[in-house]
Amino acid sequence: MQEQLTILGISGSPRRANTDLLLAEALSAAGGSGIINTEMIKLREHPIEYCLGCFQCNEVNDTLSGCKIHRDAMDILTEKLIACHGLIMASPVYFGGVTGQMKTFMDRTEPLLRYAPEPRGCALRNKVAAGISVGGNRNGGQEATLQSMHHFFMIHDMVVIGTGPDPQPGCYLGAAAFSGEHPQLGSQVKNAVEKDTIGMRAARIIGRRVAEMVTHLNRNPSGTLGR
Amino acid sequence: MQEQLTILGISGSPRRANTDLLLAEALSAAGGSGIINTEMIKLREHPIEYCLGCFQCNEVNDTLSGCKIHRDAMDILTEKLIACHGLIMASPVYFGGVTGQMKTFMDRTEPLLRYAPEPRGCALRNKVAAGISVGGNRNGGQEATLQSMHHFFMIHDMVVIGTGPDPQPGCYLGAAAFSGEHPQLGSQVKNAVEKDTIGMRAARIIGRRVAEMVTHLNRNPSGTLGR
Amino acid sequence: MQEQLTILGISGSPRRANTDLLLAEALSAAGGSGIINTEMIKLREHPIEYCLGCFQCNEVNDTLSGCKIHRDAMDILTEKLIACHGLIMASPVYFGGVTGQMKTFMDRTEPLLRYAPEPRGCALRNKVAAGISVGGNRNGGQEATLQSMHHFFMIHDMVVIGTGPDPQPGCYLGAAAFSGEHPQLGSQVKNAVEKDTIGMRAARIIGRRVAEMVTHLNRNPSGTLGR
Amino acid sequence: MQEQLTILGISGSPRRANTDLLLAEALSAAGGSGIINTEMIKLREHPIEYCLGCFQCNEVNDTLSGCKIHRDAMDILTEKLIACHGLIMASPVYFGGVTGQMKTFMDRTEPLLRYAPEPRGCALRNKVAAGISVGGNRNGGQEATLQSMHHFFMIHDMVVIGTGPDPQPGCYLGAAAFSGEHPQLGSQVKNAVEKDTIGMRAARIIGRRVAEMVTHLNRNPSGTLGR
Numbered sequence: 001m002q003e004q005l006t007i008l009g010i011s012g013s014p015r016r017a018n019t020d021l022l023l024a025e026a027l028s029a030a031g032g033s034g035i036i037n038t039e040m041i042k043l044r045e046h047p048i049e050y051c052l053g054c055f056q057c058n059e060v061n062d063t064l065s066g067c068k069i070h071r072d073a074m075d076i077l078t079e080k081l082i083a084c085h086g087l088i089m090a091s092p093v094y095f096g097g098v099t100g101q102m103k104t105f106m107d108r109t110e111p112l113l114r115y116a117p118e119p120r121g122c123a124l125r126n127k128v129a130a131g132i133s134v135g136g137n138r139n140g141g142q143e144a145t146l147q148s149m150h151h152f153f154m155i156h157d158m159v160v161i162g163t164g165p166d167p168q169p170g171c172y173l174g175a176a177a178f179s180g181e182h183p184q185l186g187s188q189v190k191n192a193v194e195k196d197t198i199g200m201r202a203a204r205i206i207g208r209r210v211a212e213m214v215t216h217l218n219r220n221p222s223g224t225l226g227r
Numbered sequence: 228m229q230e231q232l233t234i235l236g237i238s239g240s241p242r243r244a245n246t247d248l249l250l251a252e253a254l255s256a257a258g259g260s261g262i263i264n265t266e267m268i269k270l271r272e273h274p275i276e277y278c279l280g281c282f283q284c285n286e287v288n289d290t291l292s293g294c295k296i297h298r299d300a301m302d303i304l305t306e307k308l309i310a311c312h313g314l315i316m317a318s319p320v321y322f323g324g325v326t327g328q329m330k331t332f333m334d335r336t337e338p339l340l341r342y343a344p345e346p347r348g349c350a351l352r353n354k355v356a357a358g359i360s361v362g363g364n365r366n367g368g369q370e371a372t373l374q375s376m377h378h379f380f381m382i383h384d385m386v387v388i389g390t391g392p393d394p395q396p397g398c399y400l401g402a403a404a405f406s407g408e409h410p411q412l413g414s415q416v417k418n419a420v421e422k423d424t425i426g427m428r429a430a431r432i433i434g435r436r437v438a439e440m441v442t443h444l445n446r447n448p449s450g451t452l453g454r
Numbered sequence: 455m456q457e458q459l460t461i462l463g464i465s466g467s468p469r470r471a472n473t474d475l476l477l478a479e480a481l482s483a484a485g486g487s488g489i490i491n492t493e494m495i496k497l498r499e500h501p502i503e504y505c506l507g508c509f510q511c512n513e514v515n516d517t518l519s520g521c522k523i524h525r526d527a528m529d530i531l532t533e534k535l536i537a538c539h540g541l542i543m544a545s546p547v548y549f550g551g552v553t554g555q556m557k558t559f560m561d562r563t564e565p566l567l568r569y570a571p572e573p574r575g576c577a578l579r580n581k582v583a584a585g586i587s588v589g590g591n592r593n594g595g596q597e598a599t600l601q602s603m604h605h606f607f608m609i610h611d612m613v614v615i616g617t618g619p620d621p622q623p624g625c626y627l628g629a630a631a632f633s634g635e636h637p638q639l640g641s642q643v644k645n646a647v648e649k650d651t652i653g654m655r656a657a658r659i660i661g662r663r664v665a666e667m668v669t670h671l672n673r674n675p676s677g678t679l680g681r
Numbered sequence: 682m683q684e685q686l687t688i689l690g691i692s693g694s695p696r697r698a699n700t701d702l703l704l705a706e707a708l709s710a711a712g713g714s715g716i717i718n719t720e721m722i723k724l725r726e727h728p729i730e731y732c733l734g735c736f737q738c739n740e741v742n743d744t745l746s747g748c749k750i751h752r753d754a755m756d757i758l759t760e761k762l763i764a765c766h767g768l769i770m771a772s773p774v775y776f777g778g779v780t781g782q783m784k785t786f787m788d789r790t791e792p793l794l795r796y797a798p799e800p801r802g803c804a805l806r807n808k809v810a811a812g813i814s815v816g817g818n819r820n821g822g823q824e825a826t827l828q829s830m831h832h833f834f835m836i837h838d839m840v841v842i843g844t845g846p847d848p849q850p851g852c853y854l855g856a857a858a859f860s861g862e863h864p865q866l867g868s869q870v871k872n873a874v875e876k877d878t879i880g881m882r883a884a885r886i887i888g889r890r891v892a893e894m895v896t897h898l899n900r901n902p903s904g905t906l907g908r
Contacts, residue, residue, distance in 0.1 A: 096605025323832025378777025
C-alpha cells in the first residue's frame with residue numbers, strides 16, 4: 001500500500017487573515033489526490049523564543065527539538081518538520097521580508113542542519129519546498145520575501161519549486177499576492193486577498209506543483225533520495 | 228548663477244514601448260523645476276559590444292570611453308555618464324533581471340570604476356541613482372531587476388534612492404510597473420503600461436525624488452561631496 | 455556652533471562576539487571627527503515582542519514608541535531612532551538573513567513609517583543608513599543579509615550607502631565579514647572575526663562613509679532635506 | 682539499457698580562465714559515474730545577438746532555435762538545452778550579476794518558455810539546474826549572481842539545486858568562488874581561482890549534487906516528470 005505523504009504548511013502571520021487564506025488555498029489544491037495529507041500550522045498559535053546561537057543543538061542531546069535552551073512550541077514543530085515530505089511557507093511581507101515570527105522559526109530549525117547528529121542532521125534534505133508571500137503594496141517585497149524563503153530552503157538542501165508551466169503565474173518564484181489592490185478594502189481589511197485573483201490562483205498552482213513533485217520524488221521504487 | 232543639473236535616463240528596452248514611456252514619465256516629473264535638465268538615451272539606438280574583461284581600462288589611455296577594445300556608442304555614453312548629476316535606469320524584466328543590452332551597458336562602465344585613473348576613476352561616485360522596471364507578470368521579477376540595478380549603483384558608490392514618502396508607492400525599491408494587467412491588451416501590446424496607474428505614478432515619484440536629492444546634494448555651498 | 459550629529463549602531467546578535475566587534479569597529483571609525491557622536495545598542499539587552507500587525511500605530515496615540523500593544527524596549531529604541539542622523543545595522547547571518555531579533559526590531563519600526571502621524575511618520579526619511587553582516591560560511595548569506603537591510607532602509611526612505619571608493623572593499627553593499635576563515639578557530643569561537651582582515655577593514659570603511667555622508671547632508675546651511 | 686544522461690555546462694566568461702576552470706571542475710565531478718555525459722559550452726566561442734523582444738518565437742515556425750530574427754549560435758545551443766537533463770551555469774561576477782553575454786544567452790531562451798508551442802514550449806521544465814559564480818571581491822556579488830541564475834531557472838520551471846550536506850559549502854546557493862584571495866596573484870591573473878580551495882571544492886560539490894539529482898529524477902521507471 002502506498003505510504004501517505006504529508007505536505008506541511010506554515011503560516012507566519014500574526015493575524016488571522018490573508019496569509020492563512022492563501023496557505024489554505026494552496027494546501028487544498030495540494031491535497032486533491034488520495035495519497036497527500038496536508039496540515040496547516042499557524043505560528044501565532046505556537047509561541048517560540050529567539051535562537052540564542054549557542055550551537056548546543058549540534059551535539060547529541062535528549063530534547064525533543066534538539067534545542068537545549070528553550071522548551072516551547074519548537075518541540076512539536078520540529079517533529080512535524082522531520083515527518084513531512086513537502087513544506088509550504090507563507091508570510092505577509094513585513095519590511096521587505098518574512099515576519100519576525102517566521103524568521104525566528106527559521107532560526108530555530110538550526111537543530112536540523114548539517115552540523116547536527118542523526119536523525120536530526122540534514123532532516124529536511126531533499127524534501128520539496130515552496131513559498132507564498134502577500135504584501136500591501138503591489139511590488140512591495142513579495143519577491144524578496146520569497147527569495148529569503150528560498151535561501152532558507154537551500155541551506156536545508158531542499159528541492160525548491162516555483163509555479164510551474166502556467167502561462168501567467170504572477171510570480172515565478174512562488175505565490176505572490178497583493179492585499180491592497182482594492183483600496184476601498186485596504187490591506188488591513190481581513191480577507192482582502194480573496195479579491196486578488198492572481199494571488200489566489202498562484203496559491204493553488206503552488207499547492208499542486210508541490211504535490212506533484214512530492215509524489216514523484218517519493219514513489220520511486222528504488223527509494224527516495226537519501227539524506 | 229545656479230549651475231544646470233542633469234538627470235540622465237537610460238532605457239534598456241529593445242522595443243519602443245512601455246519602458247520608454249515610464250522613463251519619459253519619470254524624466255518629465257524630474258524636470259519640472261528650472262535647474263534640472265533631463266536627457267533620455269535608448270540603448271537600442273546605441274549599439275554596444277560586450278565587455279571582454281581585459282582590464283586595460285584600468286590604465287591611462289587616450290580613448291574617449293576608456294575602453295581600448297571597442298569603438299562604439301560607449302564613447303558617447305561614457306561622456307554623458309561622467310557629466311550627469313543623477314541617473315535613472317529603466318529596463319523591462321527579462322528572465323528576472325535587466326535585459327542583455329542593459330547588462331552589457333553596465334559591464335561597459337568598468338572604465339569609470341575605482342580601479343581607473345582620474346578623471347574616469349570613481350566618476351559616478353555620489354551621483355544620485357534610481358531604477359524603473361516593468362514586467363509582463365505582476366510580480367515577475369520587477370523587484371529583482373531593481374535589486375540588480377542597485378547592486379550596479381552601489382558598486383559605483385552612488386547614492387541610491389527609492390520612492391519616498393508616498394503612502395502607496397507600489398514598490399519601495401524604485402518604480403515597478405506591470406504591462407500585463409489588462410489581458411485584452413497583453414504585455415506585448417505597445418503602451419499597455421499606460422493603463423498601469425500604479426506603475427506610471429511610481430515613475431513620476433521616482434523622477435521627483437531623484438530631482439529633489441540631486442538638487443539638495445549639489446546646492447551645498449561648501450561643495451558637492453568629492454569623489 | 456555646529457550641532458552634534460549622532461550615528462546609531464544596532465547589533466542584532468544574540469551573542470557577545472563577532473557582530474558586536476564589527477559594529478564597534480565601524481562606530482569607532484565613524485566617530486573620529488569632533489562632530490559625530492556614536493551609540494551602540496545590543497538588541498539582546500533590549501527584549502522586544504513581535505509586531506502583531508494591528509496597525510494601531512498609524513493613529514495618533516500617546517505611547518512613547520507609537521505601539522499600543524507592547525510596552526517594552528521599543529519605547530527607548532524608537533526615541534533613539536528618531537533622534538539619530540545615521541544608522542548602522544549589524545547582524546550575523548542566520549539562514550541567509552538577519553536574525554529573528556533583528557527582523558522583529560525592523561517590524562517594530564512600523565510606527566515610524568509613512569502611514570503614521572507626525573512627528574513619528576517618516577521619521578527616518580533622509581537619514582543615512584548602511585549594513586554589516588557576518589557569516590560562518592564565506593559566501594553564506596552576507597550579501598542577502600545586507601540586501602534585506604537595504605530593503606528596510608528603502609522602505610523608510612533612507613539614503614543607503616555602500617563601501618565607497620576603496621579598491622578592494624570585499625563587498626560593495628556594506629561590510630561583509632567571515633567568522634569561519636580560520637577553521638581551527640571556528641565560527642563559534644568568540645571574536646574569530648578579529649582575524650578577518652577583509653571584514654574588519656570593511657567595517658571601518660562603512661563607518662567612515664556613513665560619517666562622511668551624515669556630515670555632508672546635515673551641514674547644508676539651507677537646511678537638511680525635509681521629511 | 683540505461684539511457685545516457687547529459688549535464689550541460691555553460692560558461693559566460695569572456696576570458697579563458699577562472700570561470701572555465703570552476704565549471705570544468707564541476708563537470709568532472711558530475712561525470713564520475715558511467716551514465717552521465719557532460720558537455721561544456723563557452724559562450725565566447727558562440728556569438729549571439731540580443732533578444733529583440735518580438736515574441737515571434739511564441740508562434741510555430743521552422744527555425745532551429747525558434748528565433749525568427751537571428752541566425753546565430755543559439756540554433757545549436759537551443760538544441761543542446763532541449764536535449765540535456767541537467768544544466769550548470771557559470772559566470773564571473775560583473776557588476777553584481779552575470780556577464781552581459783550570459784544575460785543575453787538567458788534572454789535568448791525565450792523560445793523555450795511556457796508561451797511557445799511544442800516541442801519547444803516548457804522544454805527545460807523539471808531539468809536539474811545549479812549555478813557557479815566567481816568574483817574578484819570576496820563578497821562581491823557571488824550570491825546575487827547565483828540568485829539571478831535561480832530566477833532564470835525558476836522561470837523555466839527547473840529543479841534548482843544547492844550545495845548539499847557538506848558541512849562548509851562556502852555558499853549554500855551554489856558554488857561561489859573568489860579569484861582575488863591572493864593579492865599577489867590578483868583577480869586578473871589567469872587561473873587565480875585554482876588557489877581558492879573553498880570555491881574549487883564547492884564546484885565539485887555542485888557537480889556531484891546535480892549528477893545525483895539528475896540520476897534520481899530520471900531513473901524512475903514510472904517515467905520522468907512530464908512537461
